[in-house]
Amino acid sequence: MIGGLGLEVGGRQDWRLVPAALVVWLATMAGLLLGWWWSAATAFAGVVVGLAVAVRFRGRSAVARWWRAGLAWSLLVCSLLVGLVGTLRLRAAEEDPLRRPAAAGSSAVVRVEVTERPKPVVSAGFGGQQGGVWTVVVPARVVSAVAAGRPVRSTGAVVVIAPAERWRALLPGQQVTAVAVMAPAQPGELTVAVLRVRGPPEAVSAAAVWQRVAQTLRAGLRDAAGVLDAEPRGLLPALVVGDTDDLPPQVVDEFQAAGLAHLLAVSGSNLAIVCVAVLLLLRTLRCGPRTAAAGAMLALIGFVVLAGPEPSVLRAGVMGAVGLLALAVGRQRAALPALAVAVIGLVLWDPAMAVSIGFALSVLATGGLVLIAPRWADRLAVRGVPRGLAEALAVPAAAHLVTAPVVAGFAGEVSLVAVVANLLAAPVVAPATVLGVLAAVVAPVSRWLAEVLVRVAGPEADWLILVARHAADVPGAVIAWPAGWLGGMLLAGCVMLLAAASRRRRLRVLIGLLLTGLLIVVVPLRVIAPGWPPDRWAVVACDVGQGDALVLATGEAGRAVVVDTGPDAAPLAGCLDRLDVARVPLVVLSHLHADHVGGLDGVLSERAVGAVGVSRARQPRWAWEDVRRKAQDAGVPVLQLSAGQRLSWPGLVIEVLAPDEKEVMPAAESDGTEINNASLVLRATTPAGRVLLSGDVELSAQARLLDAGVDLSADVFKVPHHGSRYTSPELFSATRARIALVSVGAGNRYGHPSPFTMRLLARTGALVLRTDTSGDTAIVATDNGPRAVTRGASRAPPGRAGDSS
Known part of the structure; x- marks a missing residue:
């Protein structure tokens, strides 16, 4: 598949862009975590490797020269780009003049431009995603600033922590002025300062028309979802556009424990569902491949506008756009190059993605779908498993396998029910998403029709909640694991050893017997006598x-x-x-x-x-x-x-x-x-x-x-x-x-x-x-x-x- 769009891939994969994508990603990550000069050094190493590849394989066959030339040129061009453009951006952020007054805790009058929708704070001391939300976090960019009576020439990224009242209604692109107390930003980020604001935003500029339209559509979906019970009412907007404001914290915890948390944020799956629905509709109307791809591209752009320019939305949109472009030009087997292009473009556009857990999970999941899932599905089909069932089993298993080390290192836990939970949830995600998008689109025109669509999507939302709840309640559904880099590397090593051992028939039988023993002995013991008291x-x-x-x-x-x-x-x-x-x-x-x-x-x-x-x-x-x-x-x-x-x-x-x-x-x-x-x-x-x-x-x-x-x-x-x-x-x-x-x-x-x-x-x-x-x-x-x-x-x-x- 390409970015989850359902495009089949097969044959030999084209790996030439993968080294270039890794250089861009690693150079930017090193620059953020260690300093901008590390980005320059990593980029220089990429240039050296690219030149070495170009020289070493100059005399080979025509096919080899063509393949190696692509590898060498991609390395050279991308290394130069990240070495020049990326490094300069990282250096500018690291040396931004606003960092000094922020480190001193100075007060400032700032004018900022909102870059993302305000997010309710769900952390210590500020719970509740409904009426209990008192504080929001607003990512923004500095337009002008006056600190300690002196103007500060900064255009850096900032995070505004402000009262929910009035700030919560701001939209990306709006400019506001506020009096703030500054604090230093966390290391390893492009953010140059944290602004703590007590009062309302002042001199608020008008939002772009398309932003106001998108806000109206999102509000229409929330209002229409009011006909459902509390939990599905909060889940449907989260499932469709990533709006978790009305989602009870209990449901969030259950989705995380069940390995279904990805459904609560806009990702490639949302775009895949919408684009595939449009593709099928246009192909049913006998439109050609290019026309269908163009229509799906318009749907993709519209969905990105509807969901808002969040990092996860942009990430999924870029990957989907590359996949649709491959379809339009007839290169349906170009999934891996498409993924590499998406990584390069996204990291160069927004360097902060290089250290984003969500970005890493998205890339790894897509890579698993491209490289692992088709092979597993083929092997299952050869053994007599129906093709549709084989793909349904292979896709969540592959995605969970490759992302498990990152999740374990980040969360300090491993979900043992994620594959089964995703398999049970998959059949209803697509219809619920499509119905939710349609409800958002028609809500401003016909409230009753939007409510009808929401009521039809209600049972699907109920089913997802039921799956998450029962999966989270399974004894031993989540096991503790060492957190951090060590925990992630440890689980990655275990996965690789398991994969290597499974290639030998006798070892496969032994592993199967061990897992069966665990299911027969350990799980019933946990059911009969669940551990109490819980750790920590x-x-x-x-x-x-x-x-x-x-x-x-x-x-x-x-x-x-x-x-x-x-x-x-x-x-x-x-x-x-x-x-x-x-x-x-x-x-x-x-x-x-x-x-x-x-x-x-x-x-x-x-x-x-x-x-x-x-x-x-x-x-x-x-x-x-x-x-x-x-x-x-x-x-x-x-x-x-x-x-x-x-x-x-x-x-x-x-x-x-x-x-x-x-x-x-x-x-x-x-x-x-x-x-x-x-x-x-x-x-x-x-x-x-x-x-x-x-x-x-x-x-x-x-x-x-x-x-x-x-x-x-x-x-x-x-x-x-x-x-x-x-x-x-x-x-x-x-x-x-x-x-x-x-x-x-x-x-x-x-x-x-x-x-x-x-x-x-x-x-x-x-x-x-x-x-x-x-x-x-x-x-x-x-x-x-x-x-x-x-x-x-x-x-x-x-x-x-x-x-x-």
Whole structure:
């Protein structure tokens, strides 16, 4: 195939452009990572090799001279191009005058031109891809800048981090002015500075007509997708144009674990589907090859405009254009030269692609489809496998095989279900994409027709979600692997050894027996007794019924802090046993309702406890006396905690945010609401990010926190009072959490969690996890932020009297 366009290839491949593409790629990568002079040195080496090839093979046969001449000239020309044009661009970026004030953290008034659509931040402290998006990242190019009162002559690339309001609506090509605080850019990039902006963009220029039309079409697709449920509603725009703003984080995590994350970004597959659909239509109408190719080229250009000039879109567009050109001139076997031309053109156009993981994956996947998949399909067909099924099996297997080392090195994990998941997903990707594109095109003209097309695409989106979810839930679907260059090279070596061994019949049989043994023995064991606790767990919400009990790892083996103990001792003791927690340096009781302190014996009686922390509140009185007596019997001191205190361990820091010394504590005649509002509010900093523990605070305590301007942003949010109705929407907006934990008992008599609160949480885009349906829920630290792992509900009893609704 050519770039995934479905063009058959066969026969001997033309490798002459491959060395030139490698020189361009490696020279640019060296220049970005090591310095511009390394780019010049690598290019010079390419020139030397090209001259040597030209001289060495001067006297060979005519065919050999022709082949070697192509190799030599391509090396010479491309090495000179990257040595002159590419190196000068890298040097200009490295020595850009804006870098110095950026390194000093200066403020500046800058006018920039937006180069890509703003992207919502999905990282620590800024979760949520729906209403919870508060910050966007805007790639841009400097038009003019004034730093420290002096003009700076720069046209370098910058990244603007700005509030989502108003900035989110900007389009590529628009120029804006803003006051920014500068910071140095990451090394190994063309970006010369990071601009942090607080205010709105000013002096905004008009966007190009075609950009406004594309924005209208994308908005039309999002609006039409509103007729679907939440998950397919967010998936369809992501599948069609890479718009993931409305996609729940849980779906993103599942697609990544299943090896289907490539479907959430515009890639060669999107363009392949659209172009092949147009080709088939035009050929059905008896158009010639060149006319059909021209029509497909127009469709390709239109799709690039629709999706926006993102790097992945441009990459896929260039590869598709080269493939269509090969078709138009009748060179359908020129897949490998087409890929090499795409690499050369893209890296020279945008040097940043040389260090892009997405670019590497795209090139490797296309190379696998060109070089490996046809051979595998032929071998399967020879062995009696139907041709269509053989190709369907060979394509995802080849793509996954060649990209696995890069994915493993980047993500530190290997997906064992990616091939099967892609095979199951493949039949519905094409119709869903075509229907989505048609819906976007007709939406401005006929809303009802767009909604009809979206409804037809809905089952396909549901199927993709189902495949991703079940694939991600397979025990051992993703295994940990060493990250970085070492991990990637290690897996590449394993793949090559496996490929070499599979060439011998006896070794193939041995490998087959070993894999079968793994499937028969290891997988059932993982199904029957899944590993718990998960590696790198930072926080666990224990399933203790109608109550709260959270365990925070301290970074020391066998030690953890416990926040609240649930209504009974047995469920909490079981949770701590499963986590292998033997020592508890601190037990924090957020307040004295029975569903938070009733299980204190489950910690004190079986583990070494350092202290019990409480707030100044002493109501209900019977509960306070019970806590004090149990702590005294166990020889454990009771500490009073208040706002401003900070407690730390090697892998955990806890800050007390409320209540402070000035807040009035509930009296003896106080009702349950006043006691709830006296809850301790804690912010824990863990390897998985920031965790906000809110006890049972209700509206008045929430308002005090918000009015005081307390920083409540967190990656993980323990929803107050078991998800009760008395929770402010402003609190959810202030936390901007990626994951929301609701500790609640199945079938409780209070109606927790409230449907109203659940709807508010759903609108933030946070992944909502409930202990009554998910059981023990662990928050795990990963390189991409916190991830939730659930153990399964044990259906602990709802709890006993003492909780206040």
